[in-house]
Amino acid sequence: MSNLTILERPWPLLLLLTLATLGCQNHSPSPTETRATAEQNASAGAGLATADQSADLYDALGKRDGIERLVEDLMHFIVDDKRIAPQFKGLNVERFHSNLSDQICELAGGPCQYEGMAMTESHHGITETQFNALVEDLILAMEKNGIATGTQNRLLAKLAPLHPAIVDR
Amino acid sequence: MIQPYARQLRACGLLVVIVLITQAQAQAQPGSRLWATGGVTTVEGSAGGGLVPWALLSGYASDTEWGGTLALSRAELDDFTLGFTGVSLNWRNRFELSAGRQTLDLDTLGAALGQDELRQDIYGLKVRLTGDVLYGRYGQWSLGLQHKRNREFAVPAAVGARHDTGTDAFLAGSKLFFAALMNRNVLANVTLRGTKANQGGLLGFGGDQGDDYEAMLEASLGIFLDRRWLAGVEYRQKPDNLGFAEEHDWYDLFLVWLPDRRLAVTAAWVNLGDIAGLSDQRGAYLSLQGSF
Ligand code: HEM
Numbered sequence: 001m002s003n004l005t006i007l008e009r010p011w012p013l014l015l016l017l018t019l020a021t022l023g024c025q026n027h028s029p030s031p032t033e034t035r036a037t038a039e040q041n042a043s044a045g046a047g048l049a050t051a052d053q054s055a056d057l058y059d060a061l062g063k064r065d066g067i068e069r070l071v072e073d074l075m076h077f078i079v080d081d082k083r084i085a086p087q088f089k090g091l092n093v094e095r096f097h098s099n100l101s102d103q104i105c106e107l108a109g110g111p112c113q114y115e116g117m118a119m120t121e122s123h124h125g126i127t128e129t130q131f132n133a134l135v136e137d138l139i140l141a142m143e144k145n146g147i148a149t150g151t152q153n154r155l156l157a158k159l160a161p162l163h164p165a166i167v168d169r
Numbered sequence: 170m171i172q173p174y175a176r177q178l179r180a181c182g183l184l185v186v187i188v189l190i191t192q193a194q195a196q197a198q199p200g201s202r203l204w205a206t207g208g209v210t211t212v213e214g215s216a217g218g219g220l221v222p223w224a225l226l227s228g229y230a231s232d233t234e235w236g237g238t239l240a241l242s243r244a245e246l247d248d249f250t251l252g253f254t255g256v257s258l259n260w261r262n263r264f265e266l267s268a269g270r271q272t273l274d275l276d277t278l279g280a281a282l283g284q285d286e287l288r289q290d291i292y293g294l295k296v297r298l299t300g301d302v303l304y305g306r307y308g309q310w311s312l313g314l315q316h317k318r319n320r321e322f323a324v325p326a327a328v329g330a331r332h333d334t335g336t337d338a339f340l341a342g343s344k345l346f347f348a349a350l351m352n353r354n355v356l357a358n359v360t361l362r363g364t365k366a367n368q369g370g371l372l373g374f375g376g377d378q379g380d381d382y383e384a385m386l387e388a389s390l391g392i393f394l395d396r397r398w399l400a401g402v403e404y405r406q407k408p409d410n411l412g413f414a415e416e417h418d419w420y421d422l423f424l425v426w427l428p429d430r431r432l433a434v435t436a437a438w439v440n441l442g443d444i445a446g447l448s449d450q451r452g453a454y455l456s457l458q459g460s461f
Pocket of ligand 1: 084087088091092095096099100103115116117118122123126130131132134159162166
């Protein structure tokens with residue numbers, strides 16, 4: 001009975017198809033995305049139009065300087081965040097700042113190489129609550145730095161796959 | 170005469186509570202999950218959109234927290250008014266419990282039927298089986314139950330409904346795709362529901378044309394314009410068990426505004442199709458949700 005109804009009304013199937021298309025889009029940059037980011041990044045020269053899109057994520061974050069400012073603000077938010085501040089007690093602040101800046105820079109397609117510990121080594125017993133808290137602080141830090149919503153989302157897309165290595169299960 | 174007045178008072182009371190919650194202690198946040206990852210409250214009390222329950226659990230509690238929501242919703246259709254008032258609790262982003270009252274004011278049919286409204290109580294349970302809407306490779310999957318009890322059964326019985334109570338079961342999957350469309354985050358949801366409910370249960374369960382559980386597909390797709398605005402569309406397939414009038418699938422277009430975690434305001438355009446022989450019931454939907 002219900003199968004018939006599904007065939008008579010193509011709506012849900014259309015939605016599922018859209019879904020599948022979106023799923024694929026997530027893995028390879030689509031022409032639309034490349035166009036949108038080129039528009040967003042008015043300073044991008046003609047050469048960049050053909051560059052792979054993660055390189056202009058680095059530019060959109062304000063290059064190395066912008067990323068370092070972002071990480072510094074993130075660290076301020078962390079210190080003020082009761083949910084996670086205790087975890088960072090006794091942290092080597094300079095090392096953390098330079099390693100996290102390297103990591104974000106590299107993920108964004110910038111000319112950096114992360115040389116710190118593997119995520120599974122530097123993180124132990126981290127809960128979902130703490131992970132969510134840190135991502136919230138990151139978003140607030142990005143907002144404070146005037147980073148556009150689309151750029152924020154692209155960085156989050158690069159960081160989300162690290163979740164299984166960071167959160168304890 | 171006293172009935173609708175008392176209900177209005179109750180609704181106002183709840184509105185005051187929602188506003189109080191949202192104003193209370195500017196510092197206190199309801200939980201740690203990111204903005205909008207609890208969805209909003211559906212017309213049946215489970216977390217989701219407006220018409221379709223999603224795999225998301227209500228409110229903002231993460232794995233070491235608990236929380237919940239209060240909600241007040243209303244859809245003004247051509248010949249009916251659909252209302253819902255309810256509460257939900259979320260324990261550690263694992264279990265969601267909900268309870269609420271749904272009403273359908275028979276604005277046009279009331280005089281002919283000698284009854285102002287149909288009411289049912291809905292108790293819901295949702296369990297997150299696996300995954301996470303943001304970080305799960307395959308998104309987040311939840312199993313849900315909605316137990317519904319008609320408070321007035323004279324009208325449903327008269328039009329052929331078999332039972333005054335019923336339980337829907339559903340499996341829902343939700344996933345957020347980061348930067349998926351014009352660098353905006355896209356939230357997709359698919360729900361498969363087993364149900365006997367007529368018009369969601371307001372017209373009872375089962376009928377002269379069928380009294381078996383049927384599988385219904387529901388889906389929604391939303392896009393975050395930024396972290397405070399979510400726009401989207403929903404579709405809900407429905408059974409057709411009553412011979413006296415045809416029952417149609419439901420659709421809506423919605424816009425959610427979340428100034429912060431404590432408050433969500435949902436506006437929608439809904440199309441509930443024919444209801445009890447009155448055709449093309451469309452209208453505006455407004456829902457307020459407070460989270461704690
Ligand atoms: C997207 C999420 C996260 C990313 C990308 C990230 C990244 C990093 C990086 C790059 C380091 C430096 C490692 C090194 O110096 O070798 C680090 C260290 C650290 N992270 Fe995270 N982290 C994340 C989430 C968290 C969370 C949720 C917590 C806990 C609340 C946390 C606590 C720490 C601590 C305490 C250290 C210092 C480890 C040490 O120096 O011994 N991190 N993280």
